[in-house]
Amino acid sequence: MKVLVTGGMGYIGSHTCVQMIKANMEPIIIDNLCNSKLMVLDRIEALTGVRPTFYQGDVRDEAFLDKVFSEHDIQAVIHFAGLKAVGESVSKPLEYYDNNVNGSLVLVRAMRKAGVKSIVFSSSATVYGDPEVVPITESSPVGATTNPYGRSKYMVEECFSDFYKAQPDWSITLLRYFNPVGAHPSGTMGEDPQGIPNNLMPFIAQVAVGRREKLSVFGDDYSTPDGTGVRDYIHVMDLADGHIAALNAVGQKEGLHIYNLGTGNGSSVLEMVEAFGEACGKPVSYEICPRRPGDIAECWASTAKAEKDLGWKATRTIAEMTADTWNWQSKNPEGYK
Ligand code: NAD
Ligand code: UDP
Numbered sequence: 001m002k003v004l005v006t007g008g009m010g011y012i013g014s015h016t017c018v019q020m021i022k023a024n025m026e027p028i029i030i031d032n033l034c035n036s037k038l039m040v041l042d043r044i045e046a047l048t049g050v051r052p053t054f055y056q057g058d059v060r061d062e063a064f065l066d067k068v069f070s071e072h073d074i075q076a077v078i079h080f081a082g083l084k085a086v087g088e089s090v091s092k093p094l095e096y097y098d099n100n101v102n103g104s105l106v107l108v109r110a111m112r113k114a115g116v117k118s119i120v121f122s123s124s125a126t127v128y129g130d131p132e133v134v135p136i137t138e139s140s141p142v143g144a145t146t147n148p149y150g151r152s153k154y155m156v157e158e159c160f161s162d163f164y165k166a167q168p169d170w171s172i173t174l175l176r177y178f179n180p181v182g183a184h185p186s187g188t189m190g191e192d193p194q195g196i197p198n199n200l201m202p203f204i205a206q207v208a209v210g211r212r213e214k215l216s217v218f219g220d221d222y223s224t225p226d227g228t229g230v231r232d233y234i235h236v237m238d239l240a241d242g243h244i245a246a247l248n249a250v251g252q253k254e255g256l257h258i259y260n261l262g263t264g265n266g267s268s269v270l271e272m273v274e275a276f277g278e279a280c281g282k283p284v285s286y287e288i289c290p291r292r293p294g295d296i297a298e299c300w301a302s303t304a305k306a307e308k309d310l311g312w313k314a315t316r317t318i319a320e321m322t323a324d325t326w327n328w329q330s331k332n333p334e335g336y337k
């Protein structure tokens with residue numbers, strides 16, 4: 001099966017392409033490389049023995065998409081391409097809405113022209129806002145987002161839901177990721193944030209490798225067991241497998257399919273710091289700082305629906321997430337260079 005993978009050179013996309021090739025799927029990658037490097041293609045090839053077809057281009061460029069669709073018999077699309085930095089989205093809302101919302105609309109328009117009726121979209125647990133109840137199920141309230149990034153994900157979900165009502169013969173799958181972390185166990189592929197990392201795990205990894213002095217722990221006065229924020233961290237390889245499970249289970253089934261991709265377990269910031277220290281063999285320096293505006297206390301997924309419908313369940317442990325991140329970070333201290 002040929003699958004167009006937008007943003008396939010990025011963190012989650014690249015790991016998904018490796019797992020797709022292993023599952024005998026053929027990813028056709030498009031990426032404008034605004035947040036990734038061409039070298040990722042070499043790494044995918046080294047791991048799989050297959051160099052995927054790659055087009056450098058933008059999902060907002062409809063003529064470019066038309067050309068790609070005309071050159072391949074594509075059966076489905078996985079749409080990862082987008083901007084993802086929460087803080088940056090506050091200072092650049094137009095760029096975020098243009099890239100994430102407009103990009104998704106242009107893509108679906110090109111798919112409609114090409115007769116491709118199956119799309120899997122990278123959404124986020126951020127659409128749930130600050131949940132009243134955990135674990136979060138797919139029918140928990142959505143829309144109370146706190147920043148343009150989150151709103152752009154919610155808007156795309158809304159646009160796609162309306163589009164599905166008009167085109168009920170499509171398969172539209174919204175995957176709400178919890179907190180993707182970790183790296184390929186080979187240590188040759190991983191997350192490579194540009195500038196100062198916003199997210200916890202890459203920040204810890206850069207402290208451990210000596211690129212940063214210490215982690216700022218954003219708040220220890222939440223109503224959680226140790227006072228620090230609790231999240232559902234999921235290994236990027238499990239997340240990658242979740243996409244393949246979704247394509248196989250519902251990718252050819254008409255419907256608007258919505259799934260949480262998480263582990264169902266919450267871990268605190270201090271638990272992650274501790275686990276990383278064990279993985280790298282030395283303590284990770286940190287200091288307790290004030291809360292980060294917009295943060296919530298705790299958030300983890302109910303995984304029952306994905307388990308039942310997709311036959312998929314995350315299996316990798318926190319110890320594997322930290323060990324694989326450390327393996328990647330220590331072998332590639334400057335990322336893809
Ligand atoms: P990433 O930045 O590593 O990958 C995104 C890729 O898309 C990059 O390679 C970038 O160059 C490309 N891209 C961006 N805009 C493009 C455009 N207009 N045209 C073509 N290519 C473009 O991010 P990621 O962590 O792999 O995330 C993938 C998707 O998952 C994103 O949509 C993100 O919002 C979503 N998501 C990520 C997380 C997370 O914590 N990493 C959590 C929830 C949802
Ligand atoms: N966090 C932290 N220091 C950092 C980055 C994150 O203490 O430098 C905390 C943050 O407050 C949250 C958790 O780590 O409780 C996960 O944050 P991240 O930004 O990785 O994910 P998100 O907040 O989007 O779930």
